[in-house]
Structure formats: structure tokens, C-alpha cells
Amino acid sequence: MIYFDNSATTELLPSVKQKMIEALECFGNPSSRHTLGMDARRLVEGARTQVALSLGLRESESQRIIFTSCGTEANNLAVLGGVRSKQRNKGSRIITTDSEHPSVENAMRRLESEGFEVTRIRTVGGVLDIEQFEACMNQNVALVSMMCVNNETGAVYDVGRIFEIAKKINPNVITHTDFVQGYLKADVEPMKLNADLISISAHKIHGPKGVGALYVSPETVKTKRLVSVIEGGGQESGMRSGTENVVCIAGFGEAARAGYIRRAENRERLISLRSAVEQAAAFAGAAVNIPQGERAPHIVSITLPRIKSETMLNYLSSKGICVSSGSACSSHSAHISSSLIGFGLTQQQADSTIRVSLCESNTEDEVRQFGDVLRDGIGMLVRFKR
Ligand code: PLP
Helix, strand or coil: CEECECCCCCCCCHHHHHHHHHHHCCCCCCCCCCHHHHHHHHHHHHHHHHHHHHCCCCHHHHHHEEEECCHHHHHHHHHHHHHCCCCCCCCCEEEEECCCCHHHHHHHHHHHHCCCEEEEECCHHHCCCHHHHHHHCCCCEEEEECCCECCCCCEECCHHHHHHHHHHHCCCCEEEEECCCCCCCCCCCHHHCCCCEEEEEHHHCCCCCCCEEEEECHHHHHCCCCCCCCCCCCCHHHCCCCCCCHHHHHHHHHHHHHHHHCHHHHHHHHHHHHHHHHHHHHHCCCEECCCCCCECCCEEEEECCCCCHHHHHHHHHHCCEECECCCCCCCCCCCCCHHHHHHCCCHHHHCCEEEEECCCCCCHHHHHHHHHHHHHHHHHHHHHHC
């Protein structure tokens, strides 16, 4: 089995598995005041510190991390909770991009149905249209939410620059970035992005599924500009009620610790594998969609000649190779990827595009095998179509 679908999810690191097995023994509720509760609390707070450090925060700043059930929930909390605050500056406009993950895009649609005006900034070639942003950013904007790394093309959007402009024009605006695909992968320092809110997810960095986090800046807390979307017992500083998922949170902490230590060498390894995949794809007769600006090291978007991505996905799968057609998170909905259309592909090209996403333990030999199978597959499936 060759696993090239690491943007959909990653395998647990052995040390993460071990940490989770140990945490299973600790069944206390972290909100309980007795010994068992305190043991569970220690696991949660230890993990919070590791996640904080992995984002470039200090240990003393770990309370800025709010654990959620996934990246999707972190995005929903940021977008819905960011504009519903009573303290908000009464703005009725929200600015986002035309290529967000459904966990942001569908939250935007809900807000549109509630009367907010949502402007989507173009991302042709994987580059944010800063002129379009400057033309619509004003005092009436309540929230700017833009992903940092696109999950289908690997384009790194310059959200740091966008948020800097946004804050200059309207210091009350809330800035949020979906950092799920950039976390511990892209050459981006999240604390330098001028972001009030940052979403991450554990299962993209060799942690467990079912746990994510939202970084909340101290200014956002001070000005009460974020309100919870889940009501209950007030866990996670009142921002996310519900008894914490101690086992998954403990696993998240270990994945963050291990990933942070190895981030530079992992990135170097991924860049080298990425260029090998690009060469293999080109040799096989496919086109690589290379973003014009910065790029994430682990994602390669490949457009096939006149073959539907689903057909190629099934062919590769039959040969033991796992890739995805567009984003796995949205692949159960039949619509054509808005990210790829936003990038500049036609509907037909988007419908023929597969995504290879790598992890540092993939090998050159796997890439060679992928290249051979892809070349054979293209030769056979194109002929079959005639
Ligand atoms: N944001 C992006 C860019 C993603 O790629 C994903 C998942 O693929 C998510 C958010 C959602 O994360 P989760 O699967 O933890 O809900």
C-alpha cells in the first residue's frame, strides 16, 4: 500500500499511540477536584502546553489554546462565534476567499442567509487578490477569515499581509485563519500572521481524529469579541463547553511535540519528495498545477489528460496507491471543487484533477512506483476513452 493522501489524514505516530494508551488508564473527569480528576487535568494541560509551544507561543501563554472536537469545529467557532459577539463593531460585511474548506464556506453561507454580506476574494494561480481586498475592506467589516494553505493546491496565501492591511483600516476587525493544512508543514510562523484566531487539527499531523484547537489572541478575549457556539458547563475558558476528550487531547499534545521538534527536517524531506512527484507526473503525461507564490511542501495537484479523477483514483486504488480527487472532506458532495476553479482551472480540468499529499515517511521508491502506475494508467484509460 502506498499512502499519498496525507492531507486527508495521517497515520498515528507510535509515540502518539503510546501516549493515548497510557491516557486511557486515566478515566477521571478533568473538571473533578479529586485526585483522578486532577490526573486527567494534568494530561489536558500538558497537551495544551505542547500545542501552544508548537504554534510559537510560550508555556505561560498556553491558555490561549481552546481544544475543540476537530478543525471543522474550530473554524465554526471562529466564524460564527466571531461575528455573533455583542461587542462586535456592528459590521455587517465579512471577507473570505473563493476557495475555503467547506467548514468555513458553509458557515459563511449560513451567515449570508442571516443577512451578512460575504465578499470572496479571488485566488487565481493560488495568489490572493490584494487589490480586490483593499477595495472592499472598510469600517463595516466584522470578520476577515482566510485559509493559510489551500488543501487542494497547496498554495500558501499571504494572509499575514491581508490581516495587516485589515487591522490598519479597521482595528476592530477580527482576523481568522484556517491553518489546518499549514500547521507544522508550511514555512509560516503563525504568531506573525496578525491573526486573532487560528484553527488547527490533530489528525493532519499524525495525531488522532476527533480533536482540534483554536488559538484565541489576548485582545480577542479582552474585548469579548468571540462567543461560544456550544453552551454548557463552561469548559475551555467558557469557549467550548463539554467534557474534554482527554485521550485524544493527550495524543494531540504528543503529535504537536514530536512534529514541532522535527518540523524543519520534515519540511526539507517533503520538498524533495514533492519535486520527485512533480517530475513523475510530468513524465507520465499529466500537468502539475503549481501555485505562483509560496507553496506548502506536502501537496501536489495534478491534472490528467481527459480522464476523470474518480476513474484514475479507482485505478490507482486497484494498484494499492491511495490519492484523492480534490479534498476528501468534500469529496462526498458531487460538486466541482471551488478551490480548483478559483485557482483558474476549467470545470473539465477540475474534474480531471487528483491530489497527491505526502508525509515525511514516504519514500522515493514509492514515488517511482506511483509514476510508473500513473503513466500506465493514463496510457490505458485515455485509449479506452476513444
Ligand atoms: N480546513 C482544512 C483546510 C482542511 O483541509 C480540513 C480537513 O481536511 C479541515 C479544515 C477540517 O478539519 P477536520 O477534519 O479536523 O474537521
